[in-house]
Amino acid sequence: MALTGDQVRWVAHLARLELTEEEFQLFTGQLTRIVDFIDQLQQLNTEGVEPLAHALPIHNVFRPDEPAPSLSVDEALANAPARKGDFYSVPAVLD
Amino acid sequence: MSRPTPYTIVIGLEVHVQLLTRTKLFCGCSTQFGLPPNSATCPVCIGMPGVLPVMNRAAFELALKAALALQCNIAPFTKWDRKNYYYPDLPKNYQISQYDLPFSTGGGLEIMTPQGPKWIGLIRVHLEEDAGKLLHDETGRGGDSLVDLNRAGTPLLEIVSKPDMNSPEEAKAYLEELRLLLREIGVSDCEMQEGSLRVDANVNIRIPPEHAGGRKPLPGRQYVATPIVEIKNLNSFRAVERAIAYETQRQFEEFQESGKQLGEVSKATAGWDDVQGVTVVQRRKEEASDYRYFPEPDLVPVEVDQAWLDRIRATLPELPAARRKRFESQLGLSAYDARVLVGQGLAFADYFEKVARECGDAKAASNWCSNQVLAVLNERKISIQDFPLAPEALADLIIRVKKHNINAQRAREVFGIMLQTGETADGIIKRLGLDVSFDAEELRELVKKSIAANAKAVADVKAGKQKAMDALVGFVMRETKGKAPTDEVRRLMNEELAKV
Amino acid sequence: MQLIERTAAELRALMAQGEVNAVQITEAFLQAIRAREPQVQAFLHVDESDALAQATAIDQKRKHGWQLGPLAGIPVAIKDVLCTKGQVTTCGSRILENFVPPYDAHVITRLREADAVLIGKTNMDEFAMGSSTENSAFKTTRNPWDLERIPGGSSGGSAAAVAACEAPLAVGSDTGGSIRQPASLCGIVGMKPTYGRVSRFGLVAFASSLDQIGPFSHDVTDCALLLEVIAGHDKRDSTSVYRPVPPYSRTVNTPVKPLTIGLPREFFDEGLDPEVNACVQEALKVYRGLGANIKEVSLPHSRYAVAVYYIVATAEASSNLARYDGVHYGYRAPDFDSMIHMYSRSRGLGFGKEVKRRIMLGTYALSSGYYDAYYLKALKVRRLIKEDFDRAFAECDVLMGPTSPTPAFRVGEKAENPLAMYLSDIYTISCNLAGIAGISIPCGFTKAGLPVGLQILAGPFEEEKLLRVARMHEAQTDWHLRRPRL
Known part of the structure; x- marks a missing residue:
């Protein structure tokens, strides 16, 4: 099944990826081939098969409600691309 | 609406x-x-x-x-x-x-x-x-x-x-x-x-x-x-x-x-x-x-297994809905009163329950809590934990008001002084001379006196006009300058009238 | 034999005997790095003075008679996917080019506690996505056996560093074969432990339900030694299993007897290079000679493994990599005209093509209208793949086959064909989907002198058996003693 240009653009938007026109062309073709390959799964009858999200059969892992040291404000913000006072700074967000 | x-x-x-x-x-x-x-x-x-x-x-x-x-x-x-x-x-x-x-x-x-x-x-x-x-x-x-x-x-x-x-x-x-x-x-x-x-x-x-x-x-x-x-x-x-x-x-x-x-x-x-x-x-x-x-x-x-759920369930206090029902069935409160008391939160409802238990009169305790106490909390913007009167003190007031047949206005006056000075209800009532108490025989004599003096009213009561009872009781109250306990007077009056 | 060609166990013995000290060993490897890196390009960062300071501290400890850890003075190369406190951790990506984590990965903590010398961070495919290390944003690592060829990937830097004797040990991560495949292509030992055996805390995530950290070494004994150090429970990783770590290095020389080996017929299909097959058959002869019972088994759903993998792994990756958005850390594009534009431009410029391709694929597989057909379907087939293994391990101790269908390919050969690149992991991927343990050990060379690896798989938490079986072959052969001429 070929991916349409609209689908590729929509997925790029969902994933917040700005693509160059060259990348867009390249990916549309490559993703179509990969999706064709993946479509072989549709041949397989999986009726009644439980999905397996995790190979590990463990459950109920908790930590106690005990405080642990936080980072200092400077440590927390040390990697921030833009900082204003004690905040991360981002372009204006319009609700 | x-x-x-x-x-x-x-x-x-x-x-x-x-x-x-x-x-x-x-x-x-x-x-x-x-x-x-x-x-x-x-x-x-x-x-x-x-x-x-x-x-x-x-x-x-x-x-x-x-x-x-x-x-x-x-x-x-x-x-x-x-x-x-x-x-x-x-x-x-x-x-x-x-x-x-x-x-x-x-x-x-x-x-x-x-x-x-x-x-x-x-x-x-x-x-x-x-x-x-x-x-x-x-x-x-x-x-x-x-x-x-x-x-x-x-x-x-x-x-x-x-x-x-x-x-x-x-x-x-x-x-x-x-x-x-x-x-x-x-x-x-x-x-x-x-x-x-x-x-x-x-x-x-x-x-x-x-x-x-x-x-x-x-x-x-x-x-x-x-x-x-x-x-x-x-x-x-x-x-x-x-x-x-x-x-x-x-x-x-x-x-x-x-x-x-x-x-x-x-x-x-x-x-x-x-x-x-x-x-x-x-x-x-x-x-x-x-x-x-x-x-x-x-x-x-x-x-999550049953044992875990049981353990959590055991930590739950009595829930508001259940408490309201209990206030109604066990303490005889109206649905409205129960809702008001429980709606004020756990600590307030606990306070009320203590007052009710101490004074033995849930209805009176409910009235006091949802009117006077709540008014003070709202006015002072405090929670019940910071309310100056212990539940025992309020219960004591309620008991004495009843005992001395103190009317509502004077009772609120006593309550106000308790809040201001921290005095006990007993002390204030004594100081204000509200602690009148009559011995039963003295009261019975006054009742007999009223019956003797009000033949018309006695006849009316006997004829089924309960309204006439007020005149008979009123006579005793006038004689005692309004300090006799009305309920007791009524009770004695009924007893004596039966003998007539 | 030169010092740098020795195994960690040998170096440990030399230090214990007082023949060399940690500083001398570290200096020898730093010298090798200086000499060989221009050709091999295995490392992204090497801090010589920091490495020497670590070595000096260990020599001091030894001098004072203090207790030393099991890797005292042994240089270990670290794939740059593991966070190191106060040191840049790039994951092979522009988007993390300047990222300095304020924490150590659990495995790094374990290595420090074991008194290892962390000698440098190695190159990798960006975010561990790739099979050739060509997807690194920074450099292309070369195969030490043939510098025209790729070392495999995504842990190509770690594999090449060990093969080129720039470090005796290295750690990598394996999501679909990223340890075993480069180990195979570089002629060394590489292991992917059972999912949950090694804590993932501090491992920059690619696909969380598949990622696992494991060792690289020249031989099986060293592999056991390193695994023993890094394995074990960590309360910071909910998926790390609370289970004692067996003393792998003490049992590794005990052969498994009787031994039943299963050969999944799907691992010997038409895509298998004849020379690779010949080497694997030689290895099987060795086992037969040791009395092993060898039988053919089938993993009927393994033919779907690549398709399942490229849905599950990319779906998880699309979410795991969403955090690289230029807000809290990492690269932010200089020009943008809105918040959303800042996101998409930073990510568009910060990520390389393969990463973007996989994020797109994973986003598509999870998106409304495709979830059931792709993601959910893949999880169902994943269960069938796991059940295939359950059946096989009910009748066999281990499964064997080639690690990679071909020896190392040329740089650039598959760069334009992602699907062909994906198929180079065809034999390694199902192990990650099933969460079991796997190892690749050297089992020969092609006529052109390229190494070939034998893959051995064992059931969950059967690393001890896996190492013992691997060692049985190694004890009869000398492939693990070969070193490339550089």
Whole structure:
């Protein structure tokens, strides 16, 4: 099944990826081939098969409600691309 | 009560409450409100590369506790999912939440309406993490927004009701009952100002065909339903009431123009402008949100067995609904009185119960607590824990008022002095000379004297005119300058009259 | 034999005998790095003075007679996917070019506690996505056996560093073969432990339900030694299993007897290079000679493994990599006209092509309308793949086959064909989907002198058996003693 240009653009938007026109062309073709390959799964009858999200059969892992040291404000913000006072700074967000 | 409308209002509420844990849902950072910005964060809640979440047991158990109190069905197996969307206050750009297997479903709670009690059902209750806080440039010049991640990763309970509420008042009653319950069981402090309780309201209306301006309901419906609008930014219960009232009327008017019904356009979101008193419908997103939920691979599922549930259930105090019923059946209070007392919260109801037990008169204790005590609390803006009178002191006052047959006005005077000076009821009553007491024989003589002096009244009583009793009792009261205990006088009067 | 060609166990013995000290060993390897890096390009960062300071501290400890950890003075190369406190951790990506984690990965903590010398961070395919290390944003690592060829990937830097004797040990991560395949292509030992055996805390996530950290070494004994150090429970990783770590290095020389080896017929299909097959058959002869019972088994759903993998792994990756958005850390594009534009431009410029391709694929597989057909379907087939293994391990101790269908290919050969690149992991991927343990050990060379690896798979938490079986072959052969001429 070929991916349409609209689908590729929509997925790029969902994933917040700005693509160059060259990348867009390249990916549309490559993703179509990969999706064709993946479509072989549709041949397989999986009726009644439980999905397996995790190979590990463990459950109920908790930590106690005990405080642990936080980072200092400077440590927390040390990697921030833009900082204003004690905040991360981002372009204006319009609700 | 809002004015009658030609349509039925349908309301479902989505409530988020912050759980009372010491630390966040997946890391050891503090959940305390009001800390300096970005001072309570760590690699986990900042979502740095390679770090992993580990579930806070207390958060899960508080969630279980809430769900049990809300009579939900607890799932024996539950898991966590990622809800993917981009927003700068969401450091990982996904929220760890629950999608298809929440830890609880169903349940609900009872509210009181003018038509009587009403059950509001729940769809589900699930556990998720909170996002951080985004501060917008208030100057309107489009300056940068600022991100504070202190709140990111705080445990939240999302409580989704069925669309069972049919008026703004019902929505408010539901929120009040929910807040009371969650506070009493110690799950959340539900402070709207601090964001530990947040409400989104899903609202639409059903218009009977005769009011639908000639438009026919869509197939399968008896009525015309308007598209659902989700109202956000509701920062008080009052705002919830006003916003719903405004929005439903707006929908009715919009429908008259557009004729658009539920299912014909996608769901819209609206913000509530508390100052203008209007809802502002934001652009309808024709492209439905695509959250790409999938199982959170960094967490493992949780299995809940009966023994665990029993252990949690044992930590629940008596719930408000049960306490109200007990006040009615055991203490003989009216449904209204029980609601008022329990509605003031656990500590207040406890105070009342102590007063009632000490004085032996629940009705009197209820009157004193829900009138005088409550008035003082409201006036001084204090909670019952800071109320100066111990329950024993108030009970003592109630006993003495009865014993000395002190009237209401003078009793309040004594109460006022007790609050001001801290004196005992006994001392004040003595000082004011209200401690009159008559010996039974003395009183009986006066009763006999009244019978002798009022032959006409005696004959009237004997003829069945109970009204005439007042004249006989009144005679004794005049003789004692109003200080004789009326009840006792009446009792003796009946005894003596029987002998005549 | 030169010092740098020795194994960790040998170096440990030399230090214990007082023949050399940690500083001398570290200096020898730093010298090798200086000499060979221009050709091999295995490392992204080497801090010589920091490495020497660590070595000096260990020599001091030894001098004072203090207790030393099991890797005292042994240089270990670290794949740059593991966070190191206070040191840049790039994951091979522009988007993390300047990221300095304020924490150590659990494995790094374990290595420090074991007194290892962390000698440098190695090159890798960006975010561990690739099979050739060509997807690194910074450099292309070369195969030490043939510098025209790729070392495999995504842990190509770690594999090449050990093969080129720039470090005796290295750690990598394996999501679909990223340890075993480069180990095979570089002629060394590489192991992917059972999912949950090693804590993932501090491992920059690619696909969380598949990622696992494991060792690289010249031989099986060293592999046991390193695994023993890094394995074990960590309360910061909910998926790390609470289970004692067996003393792998003490049992590694005990052969497994009787031994039943299963040969999945799907691992010997038409895509298998004849020379690779010949080497694997030689290895099987060795086992037969040791009395092993060898039988053919079937993993009927393994033919779907690549398809399942490229849905599950990319779906998880699309979410795991959402955090690189230019807000809290990492690269932010200089020009943008809105918040959303800042996101998409930073990510568009910060990520390389393969990463973007996989994020797109994973986003598509999870998106509304495709979830059931792709993601959910893949999880169902994943269960069938796991059940195939359950059946096979009910009748066999281990499974064997080639690690990679071909020896190392040329740089650039598959760069334009992602699907062909994906198929080079065809034999390694199902192990990750099933969460079991796997190892690749050297089992010969092609006529052109390229190494070939034998893959051995064992059931969950059967690392001890896996190492013992691997060692049985190694004790009869000398492939693990070969070193490339550089």
